[in-house]
Amino acid sequence: MNEQIFTASNGIEVIYRHKPSKYDFKHLIVVFSGFLNATPGNYDFINAMTDCPADVIWINDNFQGMYTYYLCIDMDFRVKEAVQEFIQSQIDQRNLSPENVTFTGFSKGGSAALYHALSMNIKNIVVTVPQLHIGNYVDNFWKSVATHMMGKNYHNAQIDYLDKLIVNLLKKDQDLDKNIYLLTSEADIQFPTEIQPHLDDFRKYRNFNLLKTYSAFVREHNQVTSHHTALLLGIYYALASEATPRFNQGEVNFFGTQPIPKPNVANPTPYVDVRNCEYKDKILFIEGVAVLKGVHISNYSDVQYELILQNTRTRETYTKGLAKLHRPHLTRELFDGDFVIYDKGYFTTLDLKGIDISDLPKAEYQLYIAIKSGEYYSKLALSSQKTLTKSSDTFNFNSNSSLAILEIFKE
Template identity: 40%
Template sequence: MPRATSNGRQIITGIDTSGARPVEYRFAHAKKGNRHLTVVFANLAAPDDYGWSTGVLDDLRSNILWIRDRFDGGLTYYLCREMDFSVESSVAGLIARVVRALGLTPDDVTLWGSSKGASAALYYGLRYGFRNIVACVPQLRIGTFVRETYPKVGRSMLGEGLPEENARVLDSILPDLLAAGAGREANIYLVSSPQDEQYPTQIEPYLEMLRHYPNFNYLHSESPFVREHNQVTVRNVPPLLGIAYLLVEGIAPRLGLTRHGYEEPDRDTSAIDRFLGETARVKAEGAFAAPVVVRPAQGGQLPRTGWRVTGSAAGAVRVSLWEKGKFLGSPPVAADGTWSWEPAKPWATGEHRVKIFAVDPAGAHSVTTEVAFAVAEGAAPTGPAPADDVPTGALAAPVVRSPMAYERIAGGAVRFTGLAPGAAQVGFRAGGTLLGGSPVAVDGRWAWDSGWPWQEGRHTVEVFAVDAAGNESSPTPVLFAVAHVTAGTTPYGY
């Protein structure tokens, strides 16, 4: 059910499961028909991993989308989990769907965040072409920062051992965008202070690149009451909120009045209502059956490895598994209604309670099924053992770096690139037809160009990995659009 803020504004919560990673969100409708969207990213200390969610934005008149940074139980800067950038594509997909459902464009969107959230706001704004970015004390060398300052977050993003080469990859993503002039027309509002201990390494080296942006605004905060990183945001809440209110009204402070009274109180809201209903609604008992769990048996005992969670879910396209609020996985449901899932790591010994709900083709959720079982070293499995049980360690689905999710590609040439560690080759299918394949290099990289011009319009291509023994991974779907024009690419041409 929706909950209300202190001033009565309803907050709708939901999970968008249409991407590779389920993305949890909160949403508040605009007041008085305001035609703007503010997307809020969380900092490291945000309550429940939702940023600026304590009521400080209650009076903002725009639509507000808060996105939770919690994927597989870890923080990600909205970028990657153990260098798997499907987090980024899933978050970008959620934003794109909300923007489209509201009938807006990237010019009608403000990305907002502080610290970790500021880094995300800057990254998504520059890469995906949003017009307004409000970033308070971001980190621009993300990899080094999480590796040295927050190793727990570093392990979540970089992987065990905090590999230095992975840190270098994350260090480069924001500076590379700035050097390339990405999002050059964006209105950027950056807040920082020389009293922030991160300023010499995370901000100052990049100010010159930012100054090349014609609409860059720098709020340099100096005060005897500011002595550390977190205090910069606290001391600058009033001006930050002032910027937000002006942007919502169509006023970019540096450029002067661009639009005011941006309201359509009688506008049709059926598209956003439908999206919220599909992602936030749990269908009533009997309308959509809860999934059935075949294994593990209720109250059963199992070893740490060598088995799958299996079951059936009639009418579903996927199921979603959770334990103690942590997302475990979202396996697809086969045509015959069966599904199975295995963890990437051995189960911890002890008692487990896994909650599972089904997702139908429209994105609605069933009521939840809970299964309780125990895991013990060397335990003999109890309960039914499906014939299709296979050992853990199956080949992972490939990571696709390009095309980006919902990218609009000018011209007919489409080049696919990505990673598939452990695979010998990757293959490409569309509508069940094999399009081609590409070998995988020793370091897991692959690239493929079809060699023919793609037809104008929308395309869905499934990319799958194949190991040396001929075993095939589950596919990674790639959705993009081709336009035979000369304009630049944008994720909103889809």
Template identity: 35%
Template sequence: MPKAPSKARELISGIDTSGTHPVEYRFTHAKGGNRHLVVVFANFAVTDDYGWSNGVLDPVRANILWIRDRFHGMNSYYLCEGMDFGLEQSVVGVISKVMNALGLTPDRVTMWGGSKGGSAALYFGMRYGFGNIVALVPQFLVGTYVRTVHPKVARFMLGEGVPEENVRAVDAILPDLARSGAGRHSNIYVLSSPQDEQYAEQVEPFLGLFQGHDNFNFIFSESPYITGHAQVTRRNVPFLMGLLNMLADGLPPRLGMVRNGFEEPDRDTSAIEAYLSDTSRDKPTGIAPPTVTHPLPGTELPVNGVYFSGVARGAVRVSLWEHGKFLGSPSVATDGTWSWQLSKPWSKGRHQVKAVAWDADGGHTKGVVVAFTTVDAAVGGAAPAAAPASAGAPLMEGQGQGQLPAPTVHSPVAYEQIAGTAVRFTGLARGAAQVGFRAAGTLLGGGPVAVDGRWTWDSGWPWQEGRHSVEVFAVDAVGTESPATLVPFAVAHATTGAAPYGY
């Protein structure tokens, strides 16, 4: 049971030998429990004589049955071999068996095909009363067409010598069905075009035969992109996919006799181009591209320890993107600094994030890409790092307007590995009077904040080798405490016999 490529639907191939002629088919199950069957007939010169089998039907939710038009190595319009219509009976037998096995009725079946396949869709749809028929650029005079254009097919279908009476008999099949009112209650859709060289002989003379049908629809496609028979269907694929999806959902539209096309590829577009140029936000800017100071290119970070910071002088905001997906847009402080942190852990693996700076007029710079890799957070390791605060940065969740912002920690850098037992903390806490330090809920100490917001603190004791996680918070003159900035780091190469933790 061969399968299609992994991103496509599973294709099941088979052969039914219960009739007088073996019938080869492909089948794919419906998606999402859809209760409809689409039967696809092939046109000439398609791969393996299976029509519409290039993946274009993958989005359609219905069950799909492709029937191969190859019998003894020849095409047959799914009708006959040497005027023996047992071939047709074998084909409709397969359709009926699949329909019945799915528990469907004829009104939930669509016959679909183009050119040769369009003629077959009309024939089987009208002859056996299936609910929907979509015939794209069909031939109504099948005998005349194969004798003129496909003589080998004509000999196979009509017999050696292609007798004139057999040509006339096969020519009459579709017109007689339409004239008799067969398929009167089916929803019939026929597509053709004045640019189709077959239209005048093979389609136009027979449209009047459908006047008494309940829902006959003719789409007359007049497009400069159609230059012949083969382009009619290609030009209309978007419309046809919409139609097929409606039929699969049980919503047969009533279009009537309609026209489409009318494109103007050479039309003057200067007016709209001028408008877009005047109002576009995609304008050049004189500001420099942003600088990303964290994360550094090529670094490896835990999935819950990623934040972005940098400088974008002259900008009002920075937008961050990954593979075309918008991530966030932090404001830029008056000193040009900015920072941003995702509200959830990153997916594990390699990431490439692009940062773009924007000025006040809507102009933007080229993007700066920083590549980094995220890995699983170590078991029992430090808590995630917080992005450094910036005067212009948006408030963190739960932080009210006017509340003292969390301090910025310049050193140690989050997840830094420090050689030696001495750890010195430095940073910035604008508007604060002092900063404090906690670990595991225990106060470690504190220090004053200078007028310009800078601060430093040294615990005065040697730090034990291993991992540490310290919360740094700011306190203003009236005792209001800010949210904490978490600083995870590790001490390595501590001197043997060093004093234990100072807390």
């Protein structure tokens, strides 16, 4: 699935990837991606949908190096025109009807899927936690995207225009024979503003399905999609098989087992996993997971980390402070039967600026981490679940399931 480029008649290039259909399946799924990094390049669900029997096309929201919601740059909607021209060409090539096409996306991608599906009268729409008020959202949370989409000196009228794009399409749409699946959660901070006010506009469709999760593992916006991958794949597979799902008179409420957070255990088991390490200009960048399994780390104040570097020859040690990052997916990733919150169990460097280790002579060092959480303390060798190797002309770093070694060549 190499990247390919479609050049629209207006000169805009659409970057995409394509997975062909299998056997006799005649269905096209178009995937619009959400935010991932500061700049675009991601393709959501590309691994999860590898075995899907339908044709799947992932469109990259990379237009002049920045996200656009697949819509516009400086309020010029040639991106929208190019995206729709590309999609229509793919539909025409396969001689598909709207019934054999599904648009899907997650968060920003859900917004784009909704907008383009309603604009092009696509029958099947599968979206999770979309923003319906795009202008306000990017203005408040993604300034780089806001200026890219609306211009450096954008104003309230442009924000309002983007806010109404999807809302107006929903209100005006009279083709109600659509299959719409909206996965969301009241735990999502965006639910009261982006979803709830518009549910009546969705409910007019003949097969609208509101899928709400109340899972204990879904406590934030970016946890909704990943926790229900199986449900989403089931919908895609069913649609590709010409078996249109209809759920419980249009509403599903997933509660799961509602596990109760367990009290901290008496003898927690330390767990570490170095995820990345770099060294440049006497600055060390290192990050990963470090928790005492069975001890809750709900707040930043619940845990403190220190990095310890021990010279393997002289045994001299150097101690450096570490910072923490909010990574709520860890609670789900580390779940082993007891519900323990590990949201803040990710160590990194302060402000992601690295650690000055210019006071360390060139030598080989074994790395340790000290974890203090309430009354619990543990010092253990850093290690990684997967072998991690980094090197340059100034350093070597090697980490495995037993230890992590940093060798500095130059002072």
